[in-house]
Amino acid sequence: MGIALLGYGTVGSEVLRLMTENSEALEHRIEGPFELKGVAVSDASKPREGVDPELITEDARSLVLRDDVDVVVEVIGGIDYPRELVLSALNAGKSVVTANKALVAAHADELAAAADANNVDLFYEAAVAAAIPVVNMLRRSLAGDQIRRISGIVNGTTNFILDAMDATGADYEAALAEATRLGYAEADPTADVEGHDAASKAAILASMGFYTRVRFSDVSCEGITGVTAEDIEAAKAAGDTIKLLAICEKITGEDGTVSVSARVHPTLVPREHPLASVSGSYNAVFVEAEGAGDLMFYGNGAGGAPTASAVLGDVVGAARNKYLGGHAPKDLTYADLPIADPGDVPTRYHIDLRVHDRVGVLADLARTCASRGISLRTVRQEEGYEVDGHEAARLILVTHTAREHDLADFVADLKAHDDVLAVKSVIRLAE
Template identity: 60%
Template sequence: MRLAILGCGTVGSEVVRLLHEQSADLAARIGAPLEIAGIAVRRLGRDRGDLPVAPELFTTDAVGLVKSDDVDVVIEVVGGIEPARSWLVDALRAGKSVVTANKALLAEDGASLHDAAADGGADLYYEAAVAGAIPLLRPLRESLHGDRINRVTGIVNGTTNFILSAMDATGAGFAEALEEATELGYAEADPTADVEGFDAAAKAAILASLAFHTRVGAADVHREGITEVTAADVASAKAMGCTIKLLCIAARGTDAAGRESVSVRVHPAMIPLSHPLASVGDAYNAVFVEAEAAGPLMFYGRGAGGAATASAVLGDVVAVCRNRLAGVHAPSESAYADLAVRPMGEALTRYHVSLDVADRPGVLAAVAGVFARHDVSIATVRQAPAGTEPAGRGVDAVLVIVTHTAPDAALAATVEDLRGLDAVRSIASVLRVEGGE
């Protein structure tokens, strides 16, 4: 089986190494040896260490490599939208199997790839696009295909999980925790894609598409990052017996008209320490799947890194090569449900609201009245004198309110109306709460 590899960075290099080191075992598992037909790179002269491949296998002509009649499988680990999309569409339409780790492309325009795979009768596999080495997408696509999945909740970005775990463990602020993550190599020089939630949102779109048999794109995902999470928020979560995580949440439900639909969102949230995801620390990933027949399922492991991602890539390579030898291919996509994606305002969630208020009679009643006007039920209220809260903001008092479940639009409108109360000096923080009801 002849392989074309597009990209030879951190992941591509590990793919090449593992192909060499495990060549005998891979050949035995597949039933035929694997051979690298070429490796497309941007710069030929770049030092790539002691990769066990002949120099003449490197090329800058990705298009020529993809279109070569001597290639059976195309492995794409370049990333980005273009030119990767054009390369993979051409390969799939020509009947070549494709293995990709490109979450951004799949979330932005996975439809084009799936359509091309169907047109060419080719396999499109992408286990490495979400949660690194964790076997997650194949179970959603195959093992749980006989079940009905109602909800997927996950920690799918290792950088943000490391930052929030560090803030929880040390009491540091966001900037200090990000600096530590950068020094240790967990965060990129430009961490925007991670800390602003873009990376997690792309993965959420892929998970929702598989779980609910519906095409969900990155534009359908409500996205918030962790840059506004403060040390005071983390301390308040601890006081409630919670921790803060950046969650991707995809849930099946009904829209305002009573029609079945899905909600897909990424944002920081408090979760109780009893929740299975609460103990996921450092740069690890975990995804909690709730299915009707199978019940709750947890997938946990390293979600990033060259070796972990390459492991997932090679797992897909084995699968598509076996299919080619057998003369079959997997179904390209299951999107028969075609469910609408609900707007964020219809998502059901809970809020934790911290208010700086005047310490005088009637304040609590006035605040409670605002919640009542928007039909939002209050679950708990905690009031502390100034100076006893971790932030030490020097106000009259701090009022911490946690709501029951309500539509996000009603909760957001409640918070906005609270800003207009004379007794409310400021809204110190607003965080969603998940997993407690």
């Protein structure tokens, strides 16, 4: 069984290390011998420990098309170039294992069709939460159930930052600097802190859970850059913590139409909820199913070794299928449910305001609330603030569940209200 490895960075080097150290056990699990046929890199002149220089090549396209290659492992990252290589491999009858969540989220339809047409496997367990087996759980273990909702912490960088802010009282910039110093955040953390990485994973989870193709562009996304130390303290006062959640669920409209919603945003989570206890860079995915009930999958969701573990699990499956002359069940999108309008998704808001400190303000704001059909669950007022020389009070409003569109309009009304000096933050609450 010939294996081609595309990429030799943090994940690729760990894949080769584990493959070498565990070769005897892997052969038993695959039920046949395997051999690494080549490692594709961008610059072959760089020294690379742990790999035979004879295996190194810059010609990834030729490597995936070699007759002695049966399974291609893609751990390059990015979208366009890996897409070309993966499609070439699939169309040449090679099974593919990838850890590339951005590629899968953007082009799953095309890649799955190529795999099906050529009777080969396309596996991507490592694309979501590294070693946590959520993809295969949805694809196989819960295939006989009906999933209602999938929610989770699927980005370790943002969870580390928010956890540090909660534990130490640090502001966002200080927590990001510490995450960068410790290696949890990249030099350019945009994909993580703006929620794009989590959105790619949400697209994959929603597609698998609801048998409907959900793309990255279908996921509404908001990052954590606007979360302040003051927001964290307000969450604590309410018995909550703030997590960046990916939330995928079925939405039933007033007319009975069922659609799929996938979204990523900072969320207030009650401290008694299992997701609230996920600390540091760890990930967790919480699944609500009709038959199985509530399930949580927790573990190290990033890093070279955990990701390589998931990659090799898929390699074993793909290679074994090759030996046995078959392939795994294809990705199913038979339900083909519509994607929900983000404005129609039900949610709750936690709104932090600064208002003129005078009699009657709260009554005026309550009328504004009622005009939008919004009801308030709780109101908390604190005095002793000042905004631009004005005596101010702090109001924290927590709404009952309403449509996102109506809540957003309510916030717009608040910003335009004469007595509202500032809308400091708006954070959604977990249902």
